[in-house]
Amino acid sequence: MTRIDWNDYHCDAHYDELLAQAGVPRNASKALCDYLASLDASELAERKTAAEAAIRTMGITFTVYSEGTMIDRAWPFDIVPRIIPAAEWRRTEAGLKQRVEALNLFIDDLYHDQRIIKDGVFPAEVLAQSVNFRPQCIGIDPPHRVWAHICGSDLVRDGDGTLYVLEDNLRVPSGVSYMLENRNVTKRVLPELFATGRILPVDDYAAQLYDMLASMSPRPQDEPQVVVLTPGIYNSAYYEHAYLAQQMGVGLVQGDDLMVDDDDVVYMRTVSGPTRVDVIYRRIDDLFLDPEAFDPDSMLGVPGLMRAWRAGKVALANAPGAGVADDKVVYAFVPQIIDYYLDAEPILPNVPSYLCMFDDQRDYVLEHLDELVIKPANESGGYGMLIGPRSTAEERAQFAERIKADPRNYIAQPTLNLSTTPTLCGGVEVKPRHVDLRPFILSGAETHVTTGGLTRVALIEGSLVVNSSQGGGSKDTWIVETEEND
Numbered sequence: 001m002t003r004i005d006w007n008d009y010h011c012d013a014h015y016d017e018l019l020a021q022a023g024v025p026r027n028a029s030k031a032l033c034d035y036l037a038s039l040d041a042s043e044l045a046e047r048k049t050a051a052e053a054a055i056r057t058m059g060i061t062f063t064v065y066s067e068g069t070m071i072d073r074a075w076p077f078d079i080v081p082r083i084i085p086a087a088e089w090r091r092t093e094a095g096l097k098q099r100v101e102a103l104n105l106f107i108d109d110l111y112h113d114q115r116i117i118k119d120g121v122f123p124a125e126v127l128a129q130s131v132n133f134r135p136q137c138i139g140i141d142p143p144h145r146v147w148a149h150i151c152g153s154d155l156v157r158d159g160d161g162t163l164y165v166l167e168d169n170l171r172v173p174s175g176v177s178y179m180l181e182n183r184n185v186t187k188r189v190l191p192e193l194f195a196t197g198r199i200l201p202v203d204d205y206a207a208q209l210y211d212m213l214a215s216m217s218p219r220p221q222d223e224p225q226v227v228v229l230t231p232g233i234y235n236s237a238y239y240e241h242a243y244l245a246q247q248m249g250v251g252l253v254q255g256d257d258l259m260v261d262d263d264d265v266v267y268m269r270t271v272s273g274p275t276r277v278d279v280i281y282r283r284i285d286d287l288f289l290d291p292e293a294f295d296p297d298s299m300l301g302v303p304g305l306m307r308a309w310r311a312g313k314v315a316l317a318n319a320p321g322a323g324v325a326d327d328k329v330v331y332a333f334v335p336q337i338i339d340y341y342l343d344a345e346p347i348l349p350n351v352p353s354y355l356c357m358f359d360d361q362r363d364y365v366l367e368h369l370d371e372l373v374i375k376p377a378n379e380s381g382g383y384g385m386l387i388g389p390r391s392t393a394e395e396r397a398q399f400a401e402r403i404k405a406d407p408r409n410y411i412a413q414p415t416l417n418l419s420t421t422p423t424l425c426g427g428v429e430v431k432p433r434h435v436d437l438r439p440f441i442l443s444g445a446e447t448h449v450t451t452g453g454l455t456r457v458a459l460i461e462g463s464l465v466v467n468s469s470q471g472g473g474s475k476d477t478w479i480v481e482t483e484e485n486d
Helices: 027-038 041-058 086-110 124-128 176-189 205-214 238-248 305-310 328-332 334-342 359-367 393-405
Strands: 019-021 061-066 069-074 077-085 150-157 163-169 226-229 251-253 258-260 266-268 279-282 315-317 372-376 410-414 420-425 429-438 440-443 447-449 454-458 472-480
Touching (some): 041 176, 077 420, 077 454, 086 150, 086 163, 086 334, 086 440, 086 447, 086 472, 176 205, 176 454, 205 226, 205 238, 205 315, 205 440, 226 238, 258 305, 305 315, 420 472
Parallel strands (some): 077 472, 226 251, 226 279, 279 315
Antiparallel strands (some): 150 429, 150 440, 258 266, 372 410, 420 429, 429 454, 440 447, 454 472
């Protein structure tokens, strides 16, 4: 191969993010495709090598757990960006804001009057069996009545081009640092393409995150003391914790660095003595956050933190208990939740879902296991799933027993024909690979959506698994202003 010939790029079986068909780039992608085709193989290889060197130099890593050990790996990155026209993104952005607004109203309602259950819109049994509902949070009013301050919603595009919400991550969503670093690396290796100003920027995220956190301070008249609370260097997302703290110019702390005194105020231990902390961006799961309130054996959290939060002496993001909406069964009810709280139709559709807790839907799922994707309600990272069309009879039999034993814990969805985008494979050959997208939504006094998000790509041919811990990679995501829509 000497140069990329888009006529040889065959993506007819799927919706492709860059090309309408072989040899025909979409309007927003034309400049990129023309530019890549102008590079010979050696130039393209140089750009790829430069990206890998930049990732090593910048120390961009992620951690995978393997057989009880932790391995730091260089961040897997593909230099060919994924492109979304700005006009389409503006509608997507509106849909994400609508969705998170409704979910925050829903969470707040569950910890107060539970009107949505009393009105028969949301089943009481779903809440009764929720593993992330925290009774310790009942009656608490967090700043702005917002519980999920940082939300990462996963989007996928089906074969007809429709963009669906696949799931909502409202506990401690990760990945935004890689979105920002992907842009930094891309600017290094494809600088010419940023000269036109058509690619919308992403580098204001850290400032927006800080402003959102500061807006929650219980001492609004003073300069707030904001910190990022991490479980430590052995956490798989530690790179991101350190990166965000550095970008915001705030302290990165572990549980031992903080204390709650008898006045219910949180203090940070410093060489100058205790310093009051106003806002904590916590990257620790609820159950490890405060041994007084949750797991008494936790060595990661801060004793008394919930007491301080309940007294309004400190703000926590995300609020404890927000994970009650981070449940794939709750996800299936989001259209009704939007209708109930906002009296509106969802701007972004859900993937059609079957709830195994209902007899008729469970019967259908058990009869069509070989056609569906089965998901447990509270797993993440692509673990615990059954992809029916690629499963064995033994695996399907095992899942059938699990579903019958605990139907509330499972949903099923049709296998989507996920969109593809050109990806460098085996050197400098361009092949279609499946992708998803995780934008991030910040909710405080105002709501902001990242311009694009983290595009994850399944690097293995035909694979639908995009998680980096399972062999996936990532790409920069460009929101591009165009004169006409694709």
